[in-house]
Amino acid sequence: MSTVSFSIKDEYVGVITLNRPEAANAFSRQLLADFNQVLEEVEKNETLRAVIITAEGGKAFCAGADLKERATMSQDEVVEAVGEIGKVITRVESLKVPTIAAINGAAFGGGLELSLACDIRIASGNAKMGLTETSLAIIPGAGGTQRLARLIGLAKAKYYILTAKRFDSLEGKEIGLIEEVVPIDDLAQKALEIATQIAKNxxxxxxxxxxxxxxxxxxxxxxxxxxxxxxxxxxxxxxxxxxxxxxxxxxxxxxxxxx
Structure with a gap:
């Protein structure tokens, strides 16, 4: 079973779903490979007018790198893995059609970085997020230091990255990172409403x-x-x-x- 699925809603709206809930939808090698395959399908589709990115389960959107897998890697393999995450995220950012991140739970590290590459971010009320890499003695390596500052400003980006602070979706809305916060049961519908509004234009x-x-x-x-x-x-x-x-x-x- 693929760890990333793709479906089409209402003809013009695509939905990319991370499907590895047992591992908090973390970026494993397999998930990245599956994600690239789905993105190739999206890029070739001339009918799509908006794309939603979300995840299975109600606990995690994406926990970032698969730390269990990473613990088995050499230094060179870690660098390569971070590079692959960055390439997938940049590929999302480069899609011609607008993208909406529907954050249905925890979004840490690379998971939040994925949402930063989307054009619009909405989140469920139970979502928690943060660029917490400095607490692991590293830094955001898939665009977080650059994209977060462009979205919320230099001072706020430094505050959240240097402290490795975790925050909820309401705080995310307060700082301008999240556009809408809705109950988790309404998240998919809200994302589809926004995507459909875009697709009408x-x-x-x-x-x-x-x-x-x-x-x-x-x-x-x-x-x-x-x-x-x-x-x-x-x-x-x-x-x-x-x-x-x-x-x-x-x-x-x-x-x-x-x-």
Whole structure:
């Protein structure tokens, strides 16, 4: 049985599910290999308009690295394993379509780093999270030091990483990391609602908006505005733009095709 599954909801929404609840959905070698296979499937799917990433069970989203497996590794193997986690997480971040992390429980280390690579994060009320690597005498090695600071600011990122503090989903919302906190029984539905709302919008426009935000963020304003203009220009020749204007004129909902 695969440790990562993929399904499609409502035609346009994909759901990636980590399926190793007996090990807190930790990143084993096998899970990473299965995750890469699923991402290849997602990347090839031209119909998808949003992707949800979640996990089986009600206790853990992803506990990060599989520490039992890591204890058997040499130093070189540890470095390689951290690199593989980082590659998978960066691959998630690079998906053209928006991604939603539905955090259904514990998300520590690499598990939280996975959610940082998503565009939107929601969490169940029972979720606990943190970049706790310094308590293990290491540092976040799959993008945590970089992505957390970009999301919540430099000072807060230093506070949470240097103290290895664990925090709940409500605190995560307070610091701007989590967008919605809902009861665990409502988490899947809330994620699907958000994904469906995204999927109703013009697919090219959504992809270009994501690209403009991501690529422009680390540049000065002038460069960012040029990136935005280039992305905007990609929406002009689309059939969807004409359809949106026609639908507005006819007072009906537009029917977008992604072309």
């Amino acid at each position: 013009g697919p090219v426009g959504v992809q270009m908006a994501k690209k403009a935000i991501d690529q422009g963020f680390d540049h000065d304003l002038k460069t960012g505005l040029n990136i935005e203009r280039n992305c905007y220009m990609n929406t002009i020749p689309t059939n969807d733009r004409i359809e949106a204007l026609q639908a507005f004129k006819e007072k009906r909902q537009p029917s977008f095709t992604g072309k």
